[in-house]
Amino acid sequence: MRKKNVLLVTGNFPPGIGGMQSYYHNLCLESKHQITVLAPHYPDDEAFDAKQPYDIIRGRFFQNESIQPSGWGRMFRMAKKTIEERSIDITIYGYVLIGFVGWLLSVFGGHKYMVSTHGKDMLEFKKIPVLRTLTKMILKRADGVLTNSEYTRNLVEEYGVPRSKIHIVNPGVEEHFEIREKDPVLVERFGLKDKFVMMTLSRLVRRKGHDMVIQAMPEILKQIPEAVYLIVGDGPEKERLQQLAQSCGVQNAVIFAGRASDGEEIHKFYNTCDLFIMASRHLKVKGDVEGFGIVFLEASCCGKPVVAGNSGGIAEAVLHNETGLLIDPNSVEDISSSVIKLYKDDELRERLVDRAYKRAKSEFKYSYLASIMDSCISMICDKVRPTGRSAKVKESK
Ligand code: GDP
Incomplete structure (x- = not known):
């Protein structure tokens, strides 16, 4: 050539x-x-x-x-x-x-x-x-x-x-994403010891659906009292999301970590969470949509189970029931029940994580x-x- x-x-x-x-x-x-x-x-x-x-x-x-x-x-x-x-x-x-x-x-x-x-x-x-x-x-x-x-x-x-x-x-996915121990510095900084850490890592824009996950938190906390929602990233939605966490009464279980400084810090964040979730939705009026969703594959390479909003091209990044769970991003109920299911069902979680890791490492180099x-x-x-x-x-x- x-x-x-x-x-x-x-x-x-x-x-x-x-x-x-x-x-x-x-x-x-x-x-x-x-x-x-x-x-x-x-x-x-x-x-x-x-x-x-x-x-x-x-x-x-x-x-x-x-x-x-x-x-x-x-x-x-x-x-x-x-x-x-x-x-x-x-x-x-x-x-x-x-x-x-x-x-x-x-x-x-x-x-x-x-x-x-x-x-x-x-x-x-x-x-x-x-x-x-x-x-x-x-x-x-x-x-x-x-x-x-x-x-x-x-x-x-x-x-x-x-x-x-x-x-x-x-x-x-960049090759350096790998399974590691939780990062002790992040655990300490955000008080994550003994917590079940659900994380979204993305720009804080409406399309990413952080608001729906916050609204699902009261139900999740009923079943998983040690759950916290770690939001990594920055953007125009921050203030609105903070207010929403207050009004849902879950401000103590929602952590705004700010923007990850670089690839190494992103890597540490992925490895410090227990579940990666992003309830991305299609904003029809603005024509805003997720064309693919690489973060799910990055999380899979770090051995984390993923929950993903079924919109745009996400169903190609996450295969439902094979490499993660796809949820209706407009349904708070669907979000909470999927998180709870993954938390409780060890066999399901291990199966999804294993297949997702292999797929991300082989097909997305x-x-x-x-x-x-x-x-x-x-x-x-x-x-x-x-x-x-x-x-x-x-x-x-
Ligand atoms: P998009 O930006 O809306 O297209 O979302 P994608 O999910 O396709 O990609 C986001 C990319 O940006 C991923 O590779 C993330 O690792 C990276 N990213 C997201 N948030 C942050 C952050 O706070 N800091 C850094 N350094 N990278 C981030």
């Missing part, structure tokens, strides 16, 4: 935190192609960039991971310059709308591009006619589309993209997932775009 020069343009990249950020970073680390990333600035990006084996160019076209009106021109110029200077074979856009730059460079320069989507953008733009049309146009001209799950692939198909053009590259992405890139780069009469016939079909 000849190495291709690949440009990845994304607004979601470390040291920013989140699923997309770690997805792109790990694919870049494992890819056999020569990857250059065009990403936004973060306060501590220099230290991060210096450690990476691939090149990162930072630009001021995004603010808080959203593109600014003035950022479009800058992004276009930077992408064009990088493509020319580095003889880029193909560019991947890590969000459908920024693929508009790819569309322009394709129409006016014949440059190949792919769009990578995590589902949320597909849903968000469906309801706004002008964005829907733009999305369709960008997807139609793209040489390929990468999706994080079958669920997202189906959303892309709804825009009329043929399945043959869509390639699924699931998020993976970044080295394997990057090889899927690499093959798609090679295949698309080596394919000659139809030109002239044959192209016109194809376009008119």
